[in-house]
Amino acid sequence: xEDSKQKNINTAKICFGNLLKQVIRLYSLDxxxxxxxxxxxxxxxxxxxxxxxxxxxxxxxxLYNVLQKNVNIKTTPVLSVKLKSEIVKYLNFLNEDMFDExxxxxxxxxxxxxxxxxxxxxxxxxxxREDVTDMKTGHTQVVFFDFDGTLTNRKETKTTWExxxxxxxxEVEECRELHTRYNKKEITHSxxxxxxxxxxxxxxxxxxVLNKIANDIELIDGCKETFEELRNRNIKVxxxxxxxxxxxxxxxxxxxxxxxxxxxxxxxxxxxxxxKQIIGTKxxxxxxxxxILEKINLLKVxxxxxxxxxxxxxxxxxxxxxxxxxxxxxxxxxxxxxxxxNSCIEDCxxxxxxxxxxx
Ligand SMILES: [Mg+2]
Numbered sequence: 001x002e003d004s005k006q007k008n009i010n011t012a013k014i015c016f017g018n019l020l021k022q023v024i025r026l027y028s029l030d031x032x033x034x035x036x037x038x039x040x041x042x043x044x045x046x047x048x049x050x051x052x053x054x055x056x057x058x059x060x061x062x063l064y065n066v067l068q069k070n071v072n073i074k075t076t077p078v079l080s081v082k083l084k085s086e087i088v089k090y091l092n093f094l095n096e097d098m099f100d101e102x103x104x105x106x107x108x109x110x111x112x113x114x115x116x117x118x119x120x121x122x123x124x125x126x127x128x129r130e131d132v133t134d135m136k137t138g139h140t141q142v143v144f145f146d147f148d149g150t151l152t153n154r155k156e157t158k159t160t161w162e163x164x165x166x167x168x169x170x171e172v173e174e175c176r177e178l179h180t181r182y183n184k185k186e187i188t189h190s191x192x193x194x195x196x197x198x199x200x201x202x203x204x205x206x207x208x209v210l211n212k213i214a215n216d217i218e219l220i221d222g223c224k225e226t227f228e229e230l231r232n233r234n235i236k237v238x239x240x241x242x243x244x245x246x247x248x249x250x251x252x253x254x255x256x257x258x259x260x261x262x263x264x265x266x267x268x269x270x271x272x273x274x275x276k277q278i279i280g281t282k283x284x285x286x287x288x289x290x291x292i293l294e295k296i297n298l299l300k301v302x303x304x305x306x307x308x309x310x311x312x313x314x315x316x317x318x319x320x321x322x323x324x325x326x327x328x329x330x331x332x333x334x335x336x337x338x339x340x341x342n343s344c345i346e347d348c349x350x351x352x353x354x355x356x357x358x359x
Contacts, residue, residue: 017051038062068107087113136302146310147241153218168203193280205275214250222350227258242284292321
C-alpha cells in the first residue's frame with residue numbers, strides 16, 4: 001500500500017475530528033447534550049473529536065442534523081466567517097476544493113464540509129481495498145518540543161515576553177492584560193502581536209535587551225545529551241514555541257544544529273538594532289497542532305509515532321494532531337486531563353527523563 005494513501009486515511013479522520021471540535025468550541029455547544037440527542041455516549045463524541053475514528057454510519061445523519069440546527073440558531077456573521085475559514089483550512093489540507101455553497105445556510109456549509117472530509121477518507125479506503133494496515137511502527141520517529149518551561153530551567157517564573165515588558169519599564173500586568181484579551185477572543189493572535197509591537201517600538205526595544213534576557217535563561221539539564229541521543233536514534237527534532245526565535249537561538253547556541261526546525265514568533269531589527277517588526281507565529285495555541293499535522297503529512301509518519309513534549313496551557317491543543325503528548329514540569333495546565341496529556345513528569349530535573357517515553 002502506498003504511504004500517501006494511508007496518510008490520507010489518518011489525516012481525514014483527524015481533520016474531521018478537528019473540525020467537529022472547532023464547531024463545538026466556536027459555538028459553545030455542549031457535547032454531552034449532542035451525545036444525548038443522537039443517543040451515543042459522550043465518550044464516543046470525544047473519540048470522534050480526537051480523530052481516533054469516524055462516527056459509524058448510523059450516527060452520521062443524526063450528528064449532521066443536530067450540528068446544522070445548533071449552528072444555524074447560534075451563528076453570528078463573525079462566527080460564520082470563522083467557521084468557513086476552518087472548513088476551507090481542512091479542505092485545503094486534504095487537497096480538496098471548496099464546494100459550491102450557493103443556497104446553503106452556514107449549518108449546511110458545515111455539513112457539506114464534514115461530508116466531503118468523510119468522503120475523502122472513504123474514497124481512499126475504497127481505492128486501497130481491504131489491505132489497510134496501520135503505518136505506525138511503534139517507534140518514535142519525530143519529537144516536538146515546546147521551548148519556554150520545557151527546554152528551559154523552571155526556576156524562571158516569568159515568560160520571555162513578560163521579561164521584555166519589564167525590561168522596557170512596563171508593568172507585567174500590561175503584558176498579562178493583552179494575554180487575557182486574547183484568551184477571551186477579544187483580539188486575535190496577530191492583533192496581540194501588533195499591540196505588543198507598538199509598545200515595544202515606543203520604548204525603543206533593541207536587540208541588546210533580548211541578548212540580556214537570553215543570557216539569563218538556562219537550558220534544562222540534560223538537554224544536549226537528550227538531543228544527541230535523539231540524533232543517534234535518527235529521530236527528528238522540532239521546536240514549536242510561542243516564544244521568540246532570536247531568544248531561542250541565543251539560548252540553544254550550538255545545540256541548534258540538533259534541531260531540524262524552530263517555529264516561533266520572529267523579531268525583525270533594523271540595521272541599527274532597533275525593533276522594526278514582530279512577525280507573529282501562526283503555530284502557537286491551536287496552531288501547534290496544525291504545525292505537527294503538517295510535519296506528520298510531510299514526513300509520512302503515523303501520529304502515533306510522534307511525541308510532543310510541553311509544559312503549559314498553550315500546548316493544550318496539541319493532542320488534536322493525534323500525536324502523543326508528554327507534559328513536564330506542568331505550569332497552568334491540567335495534567336489530570338488524559339485527553340490533553342497522555343503522560344506527565346511532575347518534576348523533571350533532567351531532560352534525559354523523557355527518553356523513557358521515546359520508544
Ligand atoms: Mg512552555
